[in-house]
Amino acid sequence: MKLAGRVAIVTGGTRGIGKAIVWSLAREGAKVAFVYRSNAEAAEQLVKDLELDQREVLAIQGDVANKESADAIVEQVIEKWEKVDILVNNAGIIKDGLLATMSADQWGDVITTNLNSVYNFCQAVTRPMMSARYGRIINMSSVSAHYGNSGQSNYAASKGGMEGFTRCLATELARRGITVNAVAPGFIETDMTEAVRNAAGSEIKKKIPVRRLGLPDDIANAVTFLASDDASYITGHVLTVDGGLTLGGL
Numbered sequence: 001m002k003l004a005g006r007v008a009i010v011t012g013g014t015r016g017i018g019k020a021i022v023w024s025l026a027r028e029g030a031k032v033a034f035v036y037r038s039n040a041e042a043a044e045q046l047v048k049d050l051e052l053d054q055r056e057v058l059a060i061q062g063d064v065a066n067k068e069s070a071d072a073i074v075e076q077v078i079e080k081w082e083k084v085d086i087l088v089n090n091a092g093i094i095k096d097g098l099l100a101t102m103s104a105d106q107w108g109d110v111i112t113t114n115l116n117s118v119y120n121f122c123q124a125v126t127r128p129m130m131s132a133r134y135g136r137i138i139n140m141s142s143v144s145a146h147y148g149n150s151g152q153s154n155y156a157a158s159k160g161g162m163e164g165f166t167r168c169l170a171t172e173l174a175r176r177g178i179t180v181n182a183v184a185p186g187f188i189e190t191d192m193t194e195a196v197r198n199a200a201g202s203e204i205k206k207k208i209p210v211r212r213l214g215l216p217d218d219i220a221n222a223v224t225f226l227a228s229d230d231a232s233y234i235t236g237h238v239l240t241v242d243g244g245l246t247l248g249g250l
Ligand code: NAP
Pocket: 011, 012, 013, 014, 015, 016, 017, 018, 035, 036, 037, 038, 039, 062, 063, 064, 065, 090, 091, 092, 093, 113, 140, 141, 142, 143, 184, 185, 186, 187, 188, 189, 190, 191, 192, 193
């Protein structure tokens, strides 16, 4: 087990990609605290399932966009397990719309949930990780940060900002044994993409060289690798996991 003895925090752990990351880190031996916003039932069920599988897990309700909430969550995890080795900033939302009609809330909600949350949690774990001289931070970006997707200016700004942040923080923390990376998923089968999949699923597949949509486990595998000691010489990197979607081939 590659993460035996490690302690991880995963934001947005109850569904989709986050849930797969929680399972993957836990199966590699990490104790995992996951954050959810609203679905207590899903959180309870996930805790039950993981405990049945003999994994150590903790569900914490909170809003990642709120700095006090992030500070309290990190404090709670350190109180329980004495440290934080791995932080996965996975929670994110979309509120797509053309800029001409995009409301200030539509802009602000996406920026605060997807980008301010990364500041909130990274800031909260930086000191404990620096003292421990060890850390793995993985931020969940998107290929939408890399190419123009009409209707996603708020989302692309949040993810592009996150990638710049990742590179800066990587240089700040490298000497302390802390790596900071991002993963940029392509088109993954989760609730977030349900509407687009229903409308254009087979058309999307044609644009992906591997000819299938991504699964949450495809992303979880990449995150788990970056969280492991095998990735200790990788920092400030954005790892695209998209089945070739953004290669630009025919
Ligand atoms: P999802 O199925 O919609 O799940 C989102 C998760 O984030 C849920 O657990 C949700 O908790 C949590 N969350 C949202 N806002 C939150 C907040 N304010 N505070 C705490 N938790 C919050 O999304 P997904 O598709 O798994 O996406 C996960 C990440 O991957 C996101 O950052 C997304 O931008 C990124 N991504 C996804 C795709 C894709 O194709 N799916 C592609 C590229 C990037 P509740 O259930 O409690 O609301």
